[in-house]
Amino acid sequence: MDLAYSAEEEEFRARLRAWLAVVLPALPPRPDPLDWPARRAYDCGWQRRLHDAGYADVHWDASPTQRLIFLEETELAGAPYVGANFVGLLHAGPTIAAEGTAAQRERWLPPVLRGDEVWCQGFSEPGAGSDLASLRTKAVRDGDAYVVSGQKIWTSHAEVADWCELLVRTDPTAPRHRGISWLAMPMDAPGVTVRPLRTLAGSTEFAEVFLDEVRVPVANRVGDENDGWRVTMVTLSFERGTAFVGEVVACRRLLGELARTARENGTWDDPVLRRRLGRLSAEFQALWRLTQANISEAQATGGVPGAGGSVFKLHYSHARQELYEAAATVLGPDALDLGRDWTLDRLSSLSYTIAAGTSQIQRNIVAERILGLPKGR
Amino acid sequence: MDFRLTEDQRALRKGVRELLARLFGREALRAAVDSGGLDRELWRELGAAGFFALRLPEEEGGVGLGLPEAVLLFEEAGRVLLPGPLVATHVAAGAVPGAAEGAVVVTSASEGLVPWLDEADVVLGEAEGAVPVRSVDPLTPLHKVPGTGGCAHPSPEGGPPRRAERLPTTVSTEAVSALLAAAEQVGSAGRTTDMAVAYAREREQFGQVIGGFQAVKHLCAGMLVRAELARAAVRAAAVTADPVEIAGAKLLADEAATANARDCLQVHGGMGFTWEADVHLHLKRAWVRAELWLPAARAEEVVAARL
Numbered sequence: 001m002d003l004a005y006s007a008e009e010e011e012f013r014a015r016l017r018a019w020l021a022v023v024l025p026a027l028p029p030r031p032d033p034l035d036w037p038a039r040r041a042y043d044c045g046w047q048r049r050l051h052d053a054g055y056a057d058v059h060w061d062a063s064p065t066q067r068l069i070f071l072e073e074t075e076l077a078g079a080p081y082v083g084a085n086f087v088g089l090l091h092a093g094p095t096i097a098a099e100g101t102a103a104q105r106e107r108w109l110p111p112v113l114r115g116d117e118v119w120c121q122g123f124s125e126p127g128a129g130s131d132l133a134s135l136r137t138k139a140v141r142d143g144d145a146y147v148v149s150g151q152k153i154w155t156s157h158a159e160v161a162d163w164c165e166l167l168v169r170t171d172p173t174a175p176r177h178r179g180i181s182w183l184a185m186p187m188d189a190p191g192v193t194v195r196p197l198r199t200l201a202g203s204t205e206f207a208e209v210f211l212d213e214v215r216v217p218v219a220n221r222v223g224d225e226n227d228g229w230r231v232t233m234v235t236l237s238f239e240r241g242t243a244f245v246g247e248v249v250a251c252r253r254l255l256g257e258l259a260r261t262a263r264e265n266g267t268w269d270d271p272v273l274r275r276r277l278g279r280l281s282a283e284f285q286a287l288w289r290l291t292q293a294n295i296s297e298a299q300a301t302g303g304v305p306g307a308g309g310s311v312f313k314l315h316y317s318h319a320r321q322e323l324y325e326a327a328a329t330v331l332g333p334d335a336l337d338l339g340r341d342w343t344l345d346r347l348s349s350l351s352y353t354i355a356a357g358t359s360q361i362q363r364n365i366v367a368e369r370i371l372g373l374p375k376g377r
Numbered sequence: 378m379d380f381r382l383t384e385d386q387r388a389l390r391k392g393v394r395e396l397l398a399r400l401f402g403r404e405a406l407r408a409a410v411d412s413g414g415l416d417r418e419l420w421r422e423l424g425a426a427g428f429f430a431l432r433l434p435e436e437e438g439g440v441g442l443g444l445p446e447a448v449l450l451f452e453e454a455g456r457v458l459l460p461g462p463l464v465a466t467h468v469a470a471g472a473v474p475g476a477a478e479g480a481v482v483v484t485s486a487s488e489g490l491v492p493w494l495d496e497a498d499v500v501l502g503e504a505e506g507a508v509p510v511r512s513v514d515p516l517t518p519l520h521k522v523p524g525t526g527g528c529a530h531p532s533p534e535g536g537p538p539r540r541a542e543r544l545p546t547t548v549s550t551e552a553v554s555a556l557l558a559a560a561e562q563v564g565s566a567g568r569t570t571d572m573a574v575a576y577a578r579e580r581e582q583f584g585q586v587i588g589g590f591q592a593v594k595h596l597c598a599g600m601l602v603r604a605e606l607a608r609a610a611v612r613a614a615a616v617t618a619d620p621v622e623i624a625g626a627k628l629l630a631d632e633a634a635t636a637n638a639r640d641c642l643q644v645h646g647g648m649g650f651t652w653e654a655d656v657h658l659h660l661k662r663a664w665v666r667a668e669l670w671l672p673a674a675r676a677e678e679v680v681a682a683r684l
């Protein structure tokens with residue numbers, strides 16, 4: 001049980017910290033959170049800066065510990081979060097890195113790291129949410145291409161994405177889990193129609209994607225034909241296991257801000273509120289420690305994060321919602337002001353127990369895969 | 378950074394688990410519940426195995442290990458509901474002669490409560506005029522110190538009577554005690570999770586094992602999440618020995634032990650409500666530990682104060 005970082009790791013931290021201190025004050029102002037094209041430009045600009053300074057590969061090529069330091073330092077410094085690059089950097093990219101061919105890695109990974117290309121995730125369908133394996137979007141082989149038809153839904157960042165990690169049914173006769181393939185689909189291909197959906201926060205952060213005989217080269221398939229479910233499990237384990245790590249640090253920072261506000265506006269004198277913030281602080285600290293344990297385990301086994309990601313996500317998603325409820329108590333009437341980041345973030349926190357697999361589904365996973373309880377319907 | 382158990386720590390945990398299975402198995406637990414007293418023989422055997430001297434330097438006859446190892450030890454103790462003032466005696470080793478060897482039983486006052494007062498040879502802290510309480514936990518006799526309202530802060534001079542400066546750690550005695558109690562809570566939370574899962578895999582209703590029902594599965598999954606989160610917190614706090622991190626760990630461990638015992642009882646149905654099932658012993662001990670050394674209200678304030 002060692003929480004100390006090595007000399008090289010500390011040197012990496014110091015270098016990064018010094019760099020952040022120089023670049024952050026010079027960043028352009030953040031765009032309107034509801035303006036996705038502007039957000040794409042901003043987020044990609046940040047990724048480009050990271051790339052040019054030599055920090056872009058931290059998500060895949062660096063050691064997991066270095067990545068942890070990267071997330072800790074960037075969040076503590078208040079640097080921009082991955083934003084529109086979320087899918088590409090945190091789960092489509094790692095999936096291609098783990099499962100793709102050399103040519104696929106060469107084609108898709110550098111542009112993600114440079115902030116040139118943005119990805120989205122086309123998994124969910126109107127009739128296939130929690131029950132993802134029941135997806136119906138079909139892909140029929142025609143020469144060296146698949147012809148894809150169907151509909152995806154809740155596709156985050158679809159409006160501004162260049163590529164989509166797309167799940168399709170390549171064998172309608174096989175058992176549900178066996179007939180699925182994982183494709184990289186260009187969003188500008190003929191037959192792709194994106195219709196933005198309005199979220200409860202008023203933003204168009206996700207969309208419906210209609211696919212009408214879209215031709216996707218067979219060469220864009222990651223993993224074998226009909227072996228897409230296994231590849232999907234890899235993607236989901238990145239999505240649940242490691243993608244939220246940086247946010248825990250952000251939550252700890254937000255909690256500090258909240259305490260400062262509470263001291264200023266007098267709500268801190270209320271012991272009930274004070275104790276509530278204390279408990280939340282203990283929870284986020286523990287979540288950070290749990291992350292360090294999970295990362296150590298992943299580092300040792302050299303693999304993809306395991307079902308431990310579900311343990312983390314279950315508690316994290318609820319703690320995050322609690323944080324914003326506590327914030328509302330501290331802010332009082334200001335919590336109704338949509339002009340404040342807190343209010344928008346409170347609204348968006350409502351999605352955490354749904355997106356990337358609902359809490360109910362995560363509990364099934366923990367019960368069945370970790371505790372070994374029988375599968376049931 | 379490698380926040381996993383080392384080979385040595387794994388071996389230690391395995392050794393302790395085997396030792397405790399031998400010294401204090403299920404039958405011993407139930408016998409202790411019936412007899413109620415403190416088993417001096419058991420105490421000496423724990424002492425001989427290094428349970429109390431674990432953190433004493435080797436040149437003082439100790440094992441020379443640190444807080445992370447102590448936490449593993451107490452996790453195991455919590456799993457089997459090992460009775461007695463384990464934390465107080467462990468913390469007093471090196472300062473109170475005989476404690477390290479298990480020849481002397483040391484207890485301490487905490488939050489206006491004194492566990493095992495009648496059985497102890499040495500009492501640390503303020504226990505003047507303590508009156509017996511009918512303890513909820515059949516395996517933890519309790520006294521209450523009048524006028525403390527149940528939440529007295531330990532008096533400043535209430536430290537170990539002698540050689541206090543040679544306590545093997547710089548962290549305050551109260552923080553170490555809270556951490557070790559938290560480790561016991563984690564052990565108990567893990568154990569009640571295992572008990573619930575084992576029962577859910579074997580008990581049948583409606584023609585299937587109840588573990589196939591999602592309502593039961595979700596209770597069990599929630600138990601695992603609580604136990605894992607608390608375990609990470611307790612182990613990290615043992616590594617950093619930071620008093621605020623320790624307070625946070627105690628908070629989460631108390632929550633894990635008490636809530637998991639409750640859920641374990643629920644999974645056991647009517648059986649869970651019996652004296653015969655061990656569930657109530659975990660719940661009651663968890664309640665007692667939650668009231669000692671940094672109970673929730675104070676732990677929350679400690680953590681909040683650093684925000």
Ligand SMILES: Cc1cc2nc3c(=O)[nH]c(=O)nc-3n(C[C@H](O)[C@H](O)[C@H](O)COP(=O)(O)OP(=O)(O)OC[C@H]3O[C@@H](n4cnc5c(N)ncnc54)[C@H](O)[C@@H]3O)c2cc1C
Nearest residue numbers: 121122123124129130154155156351354355356357358360
């Ligand atoms: C903000 C946001 C962004 C998203 N981004 C993307 C994206 O980029 N790409 C993508 O593919 N998808 C995305 N999703 C979709 C997300 O993965 C699904 O919403 C989620 O998996 C739930 O599916 P559903 O909406 O169909 O709900 P349903 O599956 O219909 O679930 C409805 C309710 O029933 C419960 N339920 C369902 N099945 C069970 C069961 N077996 N046991 C117990 N309870 C059950 C659920 O927990 C939930 O409470 C996003 C969702 C949100 C909210």
